[in-house]
Amino acid sequence: MNPRLTLATAGRVLAQIRHDPRTIGLLVLVPSLLLGLMAWIFTDTAVFDVVGPALLALFPFITMFLVTSITMLQERRSGTLERLMALPLGRFDLILGYTLAFGALAVVQALVAVGFAVQVCGLDVAGDPWLLVVVALVDALLGTTLGLMASAFARSEFQVVQFLPALVFPQVLLGGIFVPRDRMPDVLHAISDWLPLSHAIEALQAVSSATDGTGTVVRETVIVAAFAVAFVVLGAVTLRRSTR
Amino acid sequence: MMKYAVEVDGLVVHRGRNDVLRSISTTVPTGAIVGLLGPSGSGKTTLMRALVGAQRITAGTATVLGLPAGHPRLRSRIGYVSQSPSVYDDLTTRQNLAYFGRVVGAPSRDVDRVLDEVDLRPQQHDLVRDLSGGQQNRVSLGAALLGSPELLVLDEPTVGLDPLLRRDLWTLFRSIASQGTTLVVSSHVMDEAQRCDRILLLRDGTLLADVTPAELLERTGTADADDAFLALVGAAA
Numbered sequence: 016m017n018p019r020l021t022l023a024t025a026g027r028v029l030a031q032i033r034h035d036p037r038t039i040g041l042l043v044l045v046p047s048l049l050l051g052l053m054a055w056i057f058t059d060t061a062v063f064d065v066v067g068p069a070l071l072a073l074f075p076f077i078t079m080f081l082v083t084s085i086t087m088l089q090e091r092r093s094g095t096l097e098r099l100m101a102l103p104l105g106r107f108d109l110i111l112g113y114t115l116a117f118g119a120l121a122v123v124q125a126l127v128a129v130g131f132a133v134q135v136c137g138l139d140v141a142g143d144p145w146l147l148v149v150v151a152l153v154d155a156l157l158g159t160t161l162g163l164m165a166s167a168f169a170r171s172e173f174q175v176v177q178f179l180p181a182l183v184f185p186q187v188l189l190g191g192i193f194v195p196r197d198r199m200p201d202v203l204h205a206i207s208d209w210l211p212l213s214h215a216i217e218a219l220q221a222v223s224s225a226t227d228g229t230g231t232v233v234r235e236t237v238i239v240a241a242f243a244v245a246f247v248v249l250g251a252v253t254l255r256r257s258t259r
Numbered sequence: 260m261m262k263y264a265v266e267v268d269g270l271v272v273h274r275g276r277n278d279v280l281r282s283i284s285t286t287v288p289t290g291a292i293v294g295l296l297g298p299s300g301s302g303k304t305t306l307m308r309a310l311v312g313a314q315r316i317t318a319g320t321a322t323v324l325g326l327p328a329g330h331p332r333l334r335s336r337i338g339y340v341s342q343s344p345s346v347y348d349d350l351t352t353r354q355n356l357a358y359f360g361r362v363v364g365a366p367s368r369d370v371d372r373v374l375d376e377v378d379l380r381p382q383q384h385d386l387v388r389d390l391s392g393g394q395q396n397r398v399s400l401g402a403a404l405l406g407s408p409e410l411l412v413l414d415e416p417t418v419g420l421d422p423l424l425r426r427d428l429w430t431l432f433r434s435i436a437s438q439g440t441t442l443v444v445s446s447h448v449m450d451e452a453q454r455c456d457r458i459l460l461l462r463d464g465t466l467l468a469d470v471t472p473a474e475l476l477e478r479t480g481t482a483d484a485d486d487a488f489l490a491l492v493g494a495a496a
Contacts, residue, residue: 019361020361020362023358023361023362024358026358027347027350027354027358030350030354031347031349031350034349034350034386035349093343093345093347093348094341094343094344094345095345095346095347097313097341097345098339098341098345098359098402099362100313101311101312101313101334101337101339102334102335102359102362102363103331103334103335103362103363103364104362256312256313256329257312257313257314257315257329258274258308258313258314258315259274259315
């Protein structure tokens with residue numbers, strides 16, 4: 016691994032995204048639009064204060080998963096990956112370069128989404144709103160790293176999009192948005208303990224519901240980050256220098 | 260300096276249930292341009308991918324610049340251009356070259372040298388997706404020239420180029436070779452065979468001929484490379 020090559024790769028990915036302003040616009044604005052819509056739907060009820068934090072976990076995770084998995088798939092299909100693997104670029108340089116680039120984008124996305132939720136939609140946050148930004152950022156990185164790994168198992172853009180219902184929707188259903196996780200059947204509760212999004216949602220709910228929940232926030236965020244690290248390692252392992 | 264840039268001995272490659280290469284043995288002298296010719300599906304691309312380490316070898320050996328093919332130390336010493344232009348179409352020409360240059364550790368002024376060599380200076384700030392097919396091929400070729408590798412492996416670099424550009428590229432190949440770089444170039448176009456120092460003729464994963472262009476014509480008693488190719492492939496069938 017070589018920090019110079021990691022940074023060069025991150026810079027290259029950001030330069031690619033810069034040539035696609037529509038994607039940047041969608042990434043940064045869509046989460047806020049959806050949050051605004053949710054706040055509007057649940058006007059004059061307490062629902063948004065419960066669901067809002069969970070959505071802050073969901074949108075960065077889903078959008079980053081989609082964008083990253085498709086970008087990485089294009090790299091695999093266009094032949095540039097084969098070229099890079101024949102050059103002195105480490106597998107972790109590539110994966111971490113991608114993670115850094117989309118992480119930078121996720122910072123902007125998280126700032127805008129949290130700012131919009133708190134300032135415009137009036138999301139009631141008991142804890143520090145900056146903590147919301149940090150957790151949303153970690154969630155975005157989780158989506159990025161899962162997307163990098165998932166791209167290894169897809170042969171086409173169609174398949175990548177199918178991974179959304181396969182890999183992401185179950186996590187959404189079991190994440191505690193619809194039914195709190197401790198009120199689920201035991202088996203489902205146990206499964207949800209092993210899904211990264213459950214911990215992401217729990218972290219955000221802890222930030223917004225109680226000021227003394229920092230311990231929970233840190234613990235849950237570390238769990239999410241650990242999943243992201245594992246996905247980085249698995250993603251790097253799926254990169255092969257040669258084919259059989 | 261090594262006498263041979265590439266030494267292949269009894270090279271066998273199976274992909275799935277296909278025998279793509281069946282015991283190929285040959286050598287490529289340092290500083291030579293070797294043309295890899297043969298009908299499509301004959302194994303040209305697989306042989307090239309084996310040399311750059313992108314294809315696992317089933318049996319036999321391939322020694323490149325004194326090291327086994329695929330050795331990590333070879334990665335900065337070989338330039339490889341695959342058939343389709345493997346560059347980023349959402350970056351400009353210059354951005355592509357700058358990135359690949361950083362990866363191989365080439366000095367930053369190398370980008371300007373290469374832009375002139377592949378004649379893309381006017382297009383340096385254009386997105387690759389807006390370039391013509393021939394120009395995209397040259398961006399891909401340019402990326403392989405960065406860092407002045409000792410061995411260039413080029414898979415059909417002149418496909419889709421007009422005769423003028425093709426001539427210019429072969430002039431470039433010759434000047435690169437004259438500085439001691441070895442080139443392995445595959446082609447469908449038989450008249451390009453005559454521009455090579457040696458020709459490897461592949462068919463069905465076996466080596467039909469390993470000759471100089473003059474020997475090829477002499478052996479087949481034909482006047483041009485197209486006829487020589489048909490004569491050889493026809494005789495083997």
